[in-house]
Amino acid sequence: MHTSGISAVKRFIALIAFSSLLAGIQAAQAGTTMETKGKAFAPPAFASFCGREPGLCSTSGDKKVVALQADLKSELKQVNRAVNSRIKERNDSGDDWRVPVAYGDCEDFAILKKRELLKRGWPASALLLTVARYRGEGHTVLTVRTSEGDLILDNLTSSIRDWSSTPYSYFARQAQGNGSRWERIGTAKPILSTAFGG
DSSP: OOHHHHHHHHHHHHHHHHHHHHHHHHHHHEEEEEEEEEEEOOOTTHHHHHHHOHHHHOOOSSOOSBOOOHHHHHHHHHHHHHHHHHSEEOOOSSOOOOOOSSEEOHHHHHHHHHHHHHHTTOOGGGEEEEEEEETTEEEEEEEEEETTEEEEEETTEEEEEEGGGSSOEEEEEEETTEEEEEEEEEEEEEEEEEOOOO
């Protein structure tokens, strides 16, 4: 092959590599949704929590995804920060899911955030308690299903991130429409919009 032909091939390969890199960056910035893969076991303390707090256990409703406008983004950030600053982290002596007053562990933070968003008119069907693993330990967060992806409200940070951009290994979340049922979490499905930082 002539030198000019080799140069053209090299330029073509470089262009493909650059395009792939750009596509990867765009995919990393895009919001994602959780793929669900069938039934999962609920956390052990979840049933007693639902018996005490059926309204906070519920995921009923027709609105599966919230169209995330600027005012709603601001509201999510405000609720996440307010609960994180108001409640002090303290592990339960046993596994006990409750609405915290002054102290609580990860699931209690997630429950209180769900309650605060419900009070502000957010649909229960888009607010899903979710369990994951982090550094070998169980961890619970609140997943908020939005037009910009599945966003995580977390007691370990006041930043709100797309679930696929967090350091957790996700296991299961509440099913939409039936809060007493849980579903296994699979891979991330990209969407076109981008999520937002804290």
